Amino acid sequence: MTTKPTTPIYPCPLSGLSYERSTSPVLSIPDELKPALSAAAAHLRAGRTVAFPTETVYGLGAHSLDPDAVKRVYAIKRRPADNPLIIHVGGMDMLRRLVPASYELSELYAALTDTFWPGPLTLLFPSTNPPPPPAPQTNAIRMPAHPLALALIQTADLPVSAPSANSSGRPSPTQAQHVKNDLDGSEGLGCILDGGACGVGVESTVVDGLAWRKGGGGSVNVLRPGGLGVEDVARVVRAVDEKYGGSTQILLHGRPWVPNANATEPAPKPKDDAPPSTPGMKYRHYSPRIPVFLLLPSNVFPTRPRISPSDSSAASVVAAIRAKNPRLGFLGFEGSPLSKALEGDAVAVRHSLGKDAASAAQNLFGGMLALEQEGVDAILIEGCSDDGLGLAVMERAGKAVGGGGVSGALGQGEGASASGRLWVQV
Numbered sequence: 001m002t003t004k005p006t007t008p009i010y011p012c013p014l015s016g017l018s019y020e021r022s023t024s025p026v027l028s029i030p031d032e033l034k035p036a037l038s039a040a041a042a043h044l045r046a047g048r049t050v051a052f053p054t055e056t057v058y059g060l061g062a063h064s065l066d067p068d069a070v071k072r073v074y075a076i077k078r079r080p081a082d083n084p085l086i087i088h089v090g091g092m093d094m095l096r097r098l099v100p101a102s103y104e105l106s107e108l109y110a111a112l113t114d115t116f117w118p119g120p121l122t123l124l125f126p127s128t129n130p131p132p133p134p135a136p137q138t139n140a141i142r143m144p145a146h147p148l149a150l151a152l153i154q155t156a157d158l159p160v161s162a163p164s165a166n167s168s169g170r171p172s173p174t175q176a177q178h179v180k181n182d183l184d185g186s187e188g189l190g191c192i193l194d195g196g197a198c199g200v201g202v203e204s205t206v207v208d209g210l211a212w213r214k215g216g217g218g219s220v221n222v223l224r225p226g227g228l229g230v231e232d233v234a235r236v237v238r239a240v241d242e243k244y245g246g247s248t249q250i251l252l253h254g255r256p257w258v259p260n261a262n263a264t265e266p267a268p269k270p271k272d273d274a275p276p277s278t279p280g281m282k283y284r285h286y287s288p289r290i291p292v293f294l295l296l297p298s299n300v301f302p303t304r305p306r307i308s309p310s311d312s313s314a315a316s317v318v319a320a321i322r323a324k325n326p327r328l329g330f331l332g333f334e335g336s337p338l339s340k341a342l343e344g345d346a347v348a349v350r351h352s353l354g355k356d357a358a359s360a361a362q363n364l365f366g367g368m369l370a371l372e373q374e375g376v377d378a379i380l381i382e383g384c385s386d387d388g389l390g391l392a393v394m395e396r397a398g399k400a401v402g403g404g405g406v407s408g409a410l411g412q413g414e415g416a417s418a419s420g421r422l423w424v425q426v
Helices: 031-045 067-077 092-097 107-116 147-156 176-183 230-244 314-322 337-341 357-373 390-400
Strands: 009-011 049-053 058-063 086-088 121-126 138-142 189-194 205-208 219-224 249-252 292-297 328-333 349-354 378-382 421-424
Touching: 009 031, 031 049, 031 058, 031 147, 031 189, 049 067, 049 147, 049 176, 058 067, 058 147, 058 176, 107 121, 107 230, 176 189, 176 357, 205 230, 219 230, 230 249, 292 314, 292 337, 292 390, 314 328, 314 337, 314 378, 314 421, 328 337, 328 357, 349 357, 357 378, 357 390, 378 390
Parallel strands: 009 189, 049 189, 086 138, 121 205, 219 249, 292 378, 292 421, 328 349, 328 378
Antiparallel strands: 049 058, 121 138, 205 219
16 A cells, blocks of 8 residues: 655744845845755745745745646645636845836835735736736735745745645645645645744735826725735825825725625625636635534624524524534634623534634634534634724635535635524624
């Protein structure tokens, strides 16, 4: 019997690895990290893939300009061919290699990169050699803030295309062991760099600012909420507008952005048959293999949905779920009314989301994976306000609703059944 090969994990302690924040960061790399970085960089240059931490989630990276290497990413993840990848760069010089020679950074993009790069912000840029329409004519590019990610990119001196390092549809990995559990031994996966837990915990925010116009009249479209709040993006947009005059419309998924909407039902996304220009726009994501229910507590979501049970108490809602899923896992906020209402034996296993949206972003994916490994029959997730990182948390939790996160069970579009979003009176 042939034993499946295992993928080496290289521990990469971050002490001594640092840089001064800049859009052209210069890193100080300790000698003890250089062997692992050199090995990983060699894999990238040879057309293999490498799993590595970013500040958001672990990525599965390949040389962006090597088509065969990029194909390996799709094969390992079993990722749909029209779901694009984000390119990661190690500085502005590398960015300039990826855009047309005639392209000049707009005043808005200059402000956004100066403010948020390196960091969890992805921007759309015109492509140097786009495929024929209707395929996207842009590339999604970001500069990661994690020092190990920057060290890898700069050591290899290559732009790195990297989606999350997991099978398509599964919860994104925030620890090296999550990658090992899912992708160990995959053909073409050269190594895993273990830089510890990711600090942000959800993927980057993706922004299309190419329709911004100096002097007003343009728009900025947040295509995917993520590790940077829409409020933060809007703040910079308004500061640039104030400097140059005019007003810019802020869009979320192509619709006017409404801050703090806290809707009990997901807003329909605009119908668009064009290929997606960035990840997260078309396919179902973030699902464990077991059912997931998103509980919307009345203290955060005061508006009762049009269709809801007459008895929407926490005890009643959870009892109905438990009738078909006897052993429940719960991801809830510390000290929240819903967590208190479910004390006792209402749920079998609990994992904390922390106290706020920022901690929930860090704990959401890991919590789902842990509960799945602990053998629960279904997962309950407590919803939160969509303020700041809460919007990204709610989008990920909403897409996880239903479960079945393996590629053979993936659907397109919203990915979340409204029946899995349950309003709870607390």
